[in-house]
Amino acid sequence: MKSLCNLPVRIAGLGAYVPDKVLDNSMLEQMVDTTDEWIVRRTGIKERRIAAPRQATSDLAAAAGRKALKAAGLAARDVDAVILCTCTPDHVFPATACIVQTAIGAVNAFGYDLQAACSGFLFGLMQGAALIDSGMAENVLVIGAETLSRFTDWEDRSSCILFGDGAGAALLQKESAPGGGEVVFCEMGGDAARADILEVPAGGSRLVASEETVRQRRHYMQLQGREVFKLAVGKLGELVDTLEEKTGVDMKDISLIIPHQSNERIIRSVCDRAGLPQERAYMNIERMGNTSAASIPIAMEQAVGEGKLKRGDIALLLAFGGGLTWGATLLRY
Ligand code: UT7
Numbered sequence: 001m002k003s004l005c006n007l008p009v010r011i012a013g014l015g016a017y018v019p020d021k022v023l024d025n026s027m028l029e030q031m032v033d034t035t036d037e038w039i040v041r042r043t044g045i046k047e048r049r050i051a052a053p054r055q056a057t058s059d060l061a062a063a064a065g066r067k068a069l070k071a072a073g074l075a076a077r078d079v080d081a082v083i084l085c086t087c088t089p090d091h092v093f094p095a096t097a098c099i100v101q102t103a104i105g106a107v108n109a110f111g112y113d114l115q116a117a118c119s120g121f122l123f124g125l126m127q128g129a130a131l132i133d134s135g136m137a138e139n140v141l142v143i144g145a146e147t148l149s150r151f152t153d154w155e156d157r158s159s160c161i162l163f164g165d166g167a168g169a170a171l172l173q174k175e176s177a178p179g180g181g182e183v184v185f186c187e188m189g190g191d192a193a194r195a196d197i198l199e200v201p202a203g204g205s206r207l208v209a210s211e212e213t214v215r216q217r218r219h220y221m222q223l224q225g226r227e228v229f230k231l232a233v234g235k236l237g238e239l240v241d242t243l244e245e246k247t248g249v250d251m252k253d254i255s256l257i258i259p260h261q262s263n264e265r266i267i268r269s270v271c272d273r274a275g276l277p278q279e280r281a282y283m284n285i286e287r288m289g290n291t292s293a294a295s296i297p298i299a300m301e302q303a304v305g306e307g308k309l310k311r312g313d314i315a316l317l318l319a320f321g322g323g324l325t326w327g328a329t330l331l332r333y
Pocket of ligand 1: 033034035038039042043118157158159161162198223224225226227228229260261262263320321322
């Protein structure tokens with residue numbers, strides 16, 4: 001793993017969009033053998049949002065992207081690149097990023113999809129910052145957007161309780177003011193040795209869609225939750241250690257931790273292991289569930305809206321997910 005440090009790049013605007021439809025735990029009780037009490041105790045989730053039948057990932061992404069541009073006061077034609085982080089694209093191809101570009105009017109941009117599951121937004125942020133720092137782009141729109149409900153097996157109680165739909169976006173620009181926004185540090189990693197514990201097995205070139213794959217429900221997410229849980233806590237703890245070693249940052253200087261919203265117990269365990277105060281971890285999992293690549297930018301937008309993340313604050317973003325992939329980003333907002 002290579003780390004990237006001290007890039008003078010700021011988040012000029014944030015935007016988020018979640019669908020109107022709420023699926024709460026009492027509705028899930030009618031669908032599978034579960035209880036609100038079990039879901040809340042084991043995950044912290046009370047409800048999640050579900051995209052309308054007419055909405056695809058690009059619709060959610062475009063809505064969040066437009067809001068980020070508005071917050072930054074930037075016209076869509078001035079966007080140079082759109083990085084769309086998703087594991088639930090509209091199609092195998094074309095890239096969902098291209099559909100979003102056209103939808104929002106980013107006619108002078110190039111765009112591509114980035115697939116790193118729940119770590120996607122952190123990978124996208126790193127790439128967007130590097131594009132700006134290299135001088136290749138001035139305005140980069142990084143979006144995390146998912147319609148996980150389309151790939152959820154609504155008959156599998158061990159996974160269907162977890163996921164929701166939504167999108168979050170950040171418009172990145174070069175920072176010129178000293179002491180302004182900065183990507184202080186980021187480190188990413190991946191390893192497919194245990195890819196099987198969180199995957200959609202069919203529909204790609206390895207296992208082509210067929211009547212059999214449909215019958216066997218192989219187009220839905222397959223999750224070995226307990227395994228993912230253990231690996232997530234271990235890897236995120238290691239990432240915090242690496243970050244401390246390489247940057248010398250003191251955890252008490254971190255104003256807010258914005259972790260991927262996978263499970264309240266994972267977040268609390270990581271905080272305990274790393275000596276991070278739990279009250280400084282931002283959580284919206286109760287209302288949103290796990291929205292994969294969308295979870296961190298949605299949480300950031302809400303944290304800013306609630307006054308919990310302010311200009312100049314140091315925030316630590318942490319993610320772990322399918323791939324397996326992981327990442328930690330320290331930034332001055
Ligand atoms: O962002 C990366 C993706 N995120 C994840 O992959 C999530 C990571 N994992 C998790 O969040 C947790 O492992 C889960 C929430 C998925 C499961 O929680 P757990 O505490 O690890 O439960 P478990 O899988 O060990 O199952 C414990 C028991 C089992 O029953 P037995 O064998 O002890 O009798 C399950 O059958 O709970 C049962 N169970 C349920 N009971 C009621 C599993 N799902 C449910 C359910 N309602 N929805």
